[in-house]
Amino acid sequence: MANGLLGDVRDQFIAEAKQLGNSSASFTENNARRSINMRKRHPNESYFESYVNFSQSGDEVIGPMVRMIMEQPDKNISDIFEFKGYDDVEKNRPKRKTRLRGRYVLSEDKTKLIRDPIVSDFGKVDPSYEPYAMARPYFTKLGNDFTAAHEMVHAALNRDVSEEGFLAKDQHEFLDYYLGKTLLDNEDFWKSKYGEKDYSFELMNNIINEESKFKKIKPLLDELKDMSVGDLKNRLQGVLDYQKKYRNPEKIKDMINFDAIKEITGKPESKVLRGK
DSSP: OOOOTTGGGHHHHHHHHHHHHTSSOOHHHHTHHHHHHHHHHOSBOHHHHHHHHHHHSOOSSHHHHHHHHHTOTTOOHHHHEEEOOTTOOOTTOOOTTSSOOEEEETTTTEEEEOOBSOGGGTTOOOOOOOOOSSSSOOOOHHHHHHHHHHHHHHHHHTBSSSSSOOOHHHHHHHHHHHHHHHHHHTHHHHHHHHHHHHHHHHHHHHHHHHHTTTSOHHHHHHHHTTOOHHHHHHHHHHHHHHHHHHTOHHHHHHHSOHHHHHHHTTSGGGGOBTTO
16 A cells, blocks of 8 residues: 555554554553654644544444544545645635634545644644634634544545435534534543533534524623533533424434445445445
8 A cells, every 4th residue: 555644554543543442541541652653743633533532432423434434445544634734725725723624525535624733733732712703613622523523424425325415514414413412422521531621612612603693603602601511511402402303413314324334334335435
């Protein structure tokens, strides 16, 4: 297999993740040396953190699709993902401190993520919590996991995992609901990974992402920023109830053949786009 960016370490990383997934150990605690080495040669580790964490969390909706994309055989990481520099100004390129944190491009079958951390960030672990005027205003490590998973699921849904394809709008409604749901359903897991502060900001991100369709962001921020985690969870549950009632993400979920996803994960079929 030809080596591209990080391609020579892909199989090693996946093997470590699978081994970790069979234990209760922490990725950060048990792979500190690997993580340090990874950062030195690697523009963004969120895709791998996402893969590890969704494999460990027990999530039965997002997790299988993330694994299917990550475990495509005979593919380098650089075949699946693309990272461009911080100063890249290409149109529709994911960039730091913008709303566009990730993007899946069907024509290239490639997930594009921000280059994060940049060189000056190496060694820093605290994300920036400075709010910006956008639908997901807080930048969190947990949010980076969810962005990477979001884009990998787009790739998964464009494979032969259902009897018919999904419109982009349907995919986003499905993702908004089930990423919000895993945030609530797996609260202890996500807190153990990133702490309560990160978790609370990601609760706000999910609430604002929906409610900003009907309200201005600044008043929403002012309303939410002093709320307790418990109150934020209740608020997000209300958002999910609304999405479930009026957008029917469960119908989309029921169209996905998860047995097929399991069957083709790690096999050549997992690389084939619908209709190819």
